[in-house]
Amino acid sequence: MSAFPVPLDGQDLPTSKQEEWKYTNLARALSPELSNKRPMVSEEVFIHRSCGGNGGQVEDILWEGFEGQHQQPRLAIILEEGAELTVIERHRGAGAYWKNMVTDVTVGPNAKLHHIRIVEDSAEAVQTNMARVTIARDGVYDCFSMNAGGAMTRHQIHAVLRGPNITCSLNGVNLLKGSQHADTTILMEHQAPHCVSNQFYRSLLDDQSRGVFQGKVHVHREAQKTDGYQLSNALLLSPSAEMDTKPELEIYADDVKCSHGATTGPLDEEPLFCLRSRGLSADAARLLLIQAFVNEVLEKIPNKDAREEVRGKAEEWLTTRLK
Amino acid sequence: MIEIKNLQANVNTDEGPIEILKGISLSIQPGEVHAIMGPNGSGKSTLSYVLAGREDYGVTGGSVSMNGEDLLALEPEERAAAGLFLAFQYPVEIPGVNMSTFLKTSINSIRKQRGEDELDALSLLKLMKTKCKELGISDDMMKRAVNVGFSGGEKKRNEVLQMALLEPKFCVLDETDSGLDIDALKIVADGVNALRDPKRSFLIITHYQRLLDYIKPDVVHVLAGGKIVKTGGPELAQELEKQGYAEIIEAVA
Incomplete structure (x- = not known):
C-alpha cells in the first residue's frame, strides 16, 4: 500500500516518449491545477463473492466527479471459485476533474465476471483507468466499455490468463465528438494453454475527435493452442477526426491461432447508394448504416438490460449528431 | 414511357473523367x-448507374424522361419513388442491417415519398411473407443481414424480391444472369416474368443471350463503344450468340 496521497507536481506524468503513451498526451489534457493538486481521499469499492449464485446477480456502481477534484478511486473485484457476477460501472460528473482510477479484478477458477462500463464523464473531465485483471483456470471475464464522455479518457487493461481454458473478451464502443480523445490500450497476456481471447472495438469519431486503439496479444511459450482475436473498426464521420490504431501480436508458442485487424475510414459509398436507390434519403441511409455499425458490437454485451440501455444511449447520441 | 435521348456520360476516376456513353437514344413503351x-x-453497367443516379458518374449531355418526368434532375431516392428500380449486378452486402428492417424501411420510405400511408408492422410482415413465398425465399433469410453470406443465387433472388415489393414502373436489370447457374437463373427469370405488366417497362442489360431464352424481349439493342450500333427483334440476340459481337459491330462500323 502506498503512503498517503502526495501531489504529482506534474513530474511523473507519462510523456509521448514512452511507447505506450505515444498517442495520448496526458500532461496536455490536464490543467496544471489538477495535475499538481493533492489527490483527495477517494472512494474504494470492494466486491467479493465466495460462492456460486445463479449468475443473475448485478452490482451497480456510480462514480461521480466534481469540479476541481483529483480523485484516485479504486475498484476491486474478487470472485472465488465458481462465483458469477455482473458489475455495471457508471461514470458521470460535472466540471473539470481528474479521475485517476485503479481497477483490480481477480477471477477465480471457473468463476465468471461480466463487467460493463458506461463512461459518461463531463465534457471537461479526464479519466485514466488502469485495470489489472487476473483470471484463473476455466474462468471467464468479459468487459464491455461504452465510452462517450470526458475530454480525455484512457482505459488501459492488462489481462493475465493464468490457467488453461480461460475465455477473456474485451469489447467496446467509443462515441466521440468535439475534441474528445479516447484511448484504449490493452495487453492480453496468455500464460497458459487452451485459452481464448477476443478484442472487438468500434469507434464513431465526429468533429475533431481522436481515438486510439493499442492492443497487444502476448502469447507465452507454454500457451499452446491459444486462440486470440483482435479487431478495431473506426468510422470517421468528419474529415478532421483521427484514429490511431496499433494492433500487435507477440507470439512465442508454435501452435496457436491469432489474428488481428483494423479499419479506419468514412462510410462506404456502395451500401449508401444501394439504400438510396431503394428509396431512403441520404440522411436516413447514413443513420441506418451507422446504427448497424454500432449495433454489431453492442451484441457483445451479455446482460440484456445493460445492452438495451447502451443501445438507447448510442441511439440518442446518433440522432443528435446526425440531425 | 421511358425516353432516353442522346445520353452522354462520364465516369469520374482519380485520373479525371472518362467518356463512356457517347449518345444513347431509345424509347421503351x-x-x-x-x-x-x-x-x-x-x-452497359455505366448506363444502369447513370439511370439510377450514382454520384461518380456525370451526365454531360442528353436527357432521360420517365412518363414525362425529367429523371436526371432527381436524387437516387426520388428516382426510386418515381418508379425506377435497378437490380444490381453485384448486390452489396450490408452487415448489421437485417433483411426485414431493410425491406420495411425501403417500402415505407417509398410510400412516404409517394404520399401514401406507411404500412404498419403487421401488414408489412404479411406482404413480405407472400412475396417471399412466391420467390422461394425462406423466412430464415429475412433474419440475416442484407446479402451477407448469401449465395450468388440468393443475392439475385433478393434483388427480384425487392423489385416485387417496391412495384416499380421501370426496371433496369444489370447483368442479373452473371454468376447464376441454370436453376437459379430460371427462378430469377420466373420472378421477373411474374412482374411483367402492361404498365411496367423493363430494360435488361446482359452479356449473354441465355437470359433472354427465359425473359423474352420485344426489342434488342447492341451497345458498343458507348453507342447503340444496332436494334432489332429477339432474333438479333440469336444472331449475336451465333456470330459473336465482333462481326456484328464490324458490319455496322
Missing part, C-alpha cells in the same frame, strides 16, 4: 421489355 447486349467495356 409501357409493357415492353428491351434488352441491351454488348461486349465488356461497351458501357
